[in-house]
Amino acid sequence: DQQVKQNSPSLSVQEGRISILNCDYTNSMFDYFLWYKKYPAEGPTFLISISSIKDKNEDGRFTVFLNKSAKHLSLHIVPSQPGDSAVYFCAASKSYGGSQGNLIFGKGTKLSVKP
Amino acid sequence: GAVVSQHPSRVICKSGTSVKIECRSLDFQATTMFWYRQFPKKSLMLMATSNEGSKATYEQGVEKDKFLINHASLTLSTLTVTSAHPEDSSFYICSASSILAGKTVDTQYFGPGTRLTVL
Numbered sequence A: 001d002q003q004v005k006q007n008s009p010s011l012s013v014q015e016g017r018i019s020i021l022n023c024d025y026t027n028s029m030f031d032y033f034l035w036y037k038k039y040p041a042e043g044p045t046f047l048i049s050i051s052s053i054k055d056k057n058e059d060g061r062f063t064v065f066l067n068k069s070a071k072h073l074s075l076h077i078v079p080s081q082p083g084d085s086a087v088y089f090c091a092a093s094k095s096y097g098g099s100q101g102n103l104i105f106g107k108g109t110k111l112s113v114k115p
Numbered sequence B: 001g002a003v004v005s006q007h008p009s010r011v012i013c014k015s016g017t018s019v020k021i022e023c024r025s026l027d028f029q030a031t032t033m034f035w036y037r038q039f040p041k042k043s044l045m046l047m048a049t050s051n052e053g054s055k056a057t058y059e060q061g062v063e064k065d066k067f068l069i070n071h072a073s074l075t076l077s078t079l080t081v082t083s084a085h086p087e088d089s090s091f092y093i094c095s096a097s098s099i100l101a102g103k104t105v106d107t108q109y110f111g112p113g114t115r116l117t118v119l
Helices: none
Strands: A010-014 A019-025 A033-036 A045-051 A056-059 A062-067 A072-077 A085-095 A110-112 B003-008 B010-013 B019-025 B032-040 B044-051 B067-073 B076-081 B090-097 B114-117
Touching: A010 A019, A019 A033, A019 A085, A019 A110, A033 A062, A045 A056, A045 A062, A045 A072, A062 B067, A072 A085, B010 B019, B019 B032, B019 B090, B019 B114, B032 B067, B032 B076, B044 B067, B076 B090
Parallel strands: A010 A110, B010 B114
Antiparallel strands: A019 A072, A033 A045, A033 A085, A056 A062, A062 A072, A085 A110, B003 B019, B019 B076, B032 B044, B032 B090, B067 B076, B090 B114
16 A cells, blocks of 8 residues: 555646646655655655645745645645756655654656756 | 765676675765665665664565665665575665754665666
8 A cells, every 4th residue: 555645657847837746645644744856877866845744845946835634745846947857756754853764755756847 | 965875886796696785975974874675667665774883674575684784884884685686686775864963864865876687
């Protein structure tokens, strides 16, 4: 049973527009969420995170929104750039601070930003 | 900051041999290191968690005698795939985190990965 779901395997966006990547989770015990970006044959790069006590966290062009009641989070990238083209993984963790760091990853969404 | 390296980036070996993969945190002390495996078209699966100086904690279904993990220092962890078989062929990625930097252990920094091919 997949606890973290990224239902869109791919997304194509025009340069300059907004990219919205979605993630749903089933375990209400998750209280910390992260987004990673991954290029082929490379390890994931940490982008942005959010704890369950917040509903929004912003860092430059990246904003993560968390809707706990819907068990849904999204990553907004605006404006999108061709260099943003990569696979984006959503990850969740169960106990903030005292966690052993067991991140549960979604399957990823491949973002393509077209010039 | 927060750079993690892995070596080798790619290795091809014969069935039955052992392969060692190194994971190093270059500019910070990693109190915890993690080893993941990624299957084609699938997500990252955590294999084990290791804290410096103590035994690794393996996830269910991961054979600890086959995937030996050593975390001898705050900057180095190794994964040894013993008696490798073709089904062990995969992309292995390590990550490191540190509570020393004021961050939670959940903020993990990943290495570039190692592509293992067992013939």
